[in-house]
Amino acid sequence: MMISTSFLFSFTTFFLLIFSSSHGLYTQNIIQETCKKSAESSPNINYKFCVASLESDNRSRSANLHKLGLISMDLLRHNMTSTRREIKKLLRNKKLENFVKGCLKDCLELYSDAIPTLKEVKREYKEKNYRDANVKVSSIMEAPTTCEDGFQEKQGTISPLTNNNNNVFQLAALTLSIINMNMHLQ
Secondary structure (H helix, E strand, C coil): CCCCHHHHHHHHHHHHHHHHHHHHHHHHHHHHHHHHHHHHHCCCCCHHHHHHHHHCCHHHHHCCHHHHHHHHHHHHHHHHHHHHHHHHHHHCCCCCCHHHHHHHHHHHHHHHHHHHHHHHHHHHHHCCCHHHHHHHHHHHCHHHHHHHHHHHCCCCCCCCCHHHHHHHHHHHHHHHHHHHHHHHHC
16 A cells, blocks of 8 residues: 555644644643642732743743743742842932832842842752742742832832832742642652
8 A cells, every 4th residue: 555645745744733733732721721720829829920921931832830930930030130130220319218228228138138049949949859949939939028018117108119029929929839839740
């Protein structure tokens, strides 16, 4: 029985189209499923924020759950680093009220301490030490919370970092959620 070349070509093309489109669906589905589970398990995670964040990184197109964890850590690191840069920029303003300047200095210290901790989290995660990674991410979540709370100590003071702190907090909560999902798969 002889199979024609045109049939083989058509079959191969069909197979590749099905595989590539189903792979794209798998990636979208894993992001959506991960975000759905994360948002359901934590009031600190907004589903749309989660999906938009993970989809913003091109590596998520071919990611599994473990890689999504690494991606969320990179997004978190980027946001923490940019928040730290924003704090330094704000501190250059000579007209800052002393109270606000003090709060910003506290925030700078909090973020400066949290960034190296995130490097440890990534190492622990890669080694599948999910419990240690979990504890360290939980400590990172204190940085945006404590930073934001500092501004609330003086009535009428508005934090210039609210959006940054909220984004960092949500990304940390997302990272924690993905770590926990991976931990339960072991």
